Amino acid sequence: MAMKVPEIAPIFWIAKLCTTGFGESFSDYVFFNDYIGQHLAMLMGLGLLLVCLTVQITTTKYIPWVYWLAVTSVSIFGTMSADFLNKDLGMPLYVSTLMLAAVQIAVFAAWYATQRTLDVHSINNRLQELFYWLTVLCTFALGTAAGDFAAVTLGLGTLASSFVFLGIILVPAAGYRWFRLNEVLAFWFAYTITRPLGASVADWLSVPAPYGDGLQLGTGPISLLLGILLAGVIAIIGSQHRRSNPSKAAPLEATAQNR
Secondary structure, three states, X not given: OOOOOOOOOHHHHHHHHHHHHHHHHHHHHHHOOOOOOHHHHHHHHHHHHHHHHHHHHHOOOOOHHHHHHHHHHHHHXXXXXXXXXXXXXXXXXXXXXXXXXXXXXXXXXXXXXXXXXXXXXXXXXXXXXXXXXHHHHHHHHHHHHHHHHHHHHOOOHHHHHHHHHHHHHHHHHHHHHHOOOOHHHHHHHHHHHHHHHHHHHHHHHHOOOOOOOOOOOOHHHHHHHHHHHHHHHHHHHHHHHHHHOOOOHHHHHHHHHHO
């Protein structure tokens, strides 16, 4: 099975933060839209998720726009899932945060017990790929709940929460860089924290009055802005991928001309 996840480079983290910010603002725009309703929004998010993941899983190689569209769909539905627990089921944010953390730990445990690794670059069968995407979904749902818990329950607000999560995400970076922290642990630690970090920034920019405590620019405009930014980052990733994986057609044509 060919490698179907990208290399972990700076552009990867930029794209990941863009998906978290866009997923948060767009999910809020749809989920809290009076014309759509929360239940229909959940169904739409689930449908998008299933379509994007089906395309990603059935591909035979890493295709940047397919992969990042799948991550974006997970971001949207993961946000909706956490909001559903809190808004529709009335689950306190600390309860949903702890529950989703337990679910993520359980997924990690099952993944390691059956495959003996959590390294994303060791994925070489369909079961590992399914574990990977289930883990990604858990990180988005957990990150949403944790971000709201920090901003609302702890009363930090979205701006202070952004700085708190920015500080937290530096822990695995410093641990890996200077203290020999296991690279797989560092990756998943940072991957999980990017969700509340990006979401807190997006909420600070977008959430309207009387619910927001930031710039209150609106979830619609910020969704559009972050969507354009995300599309641009994916285009850059796609261009880099094409340059690093040139078509085999050129060497074949050169061989034919030499003959």
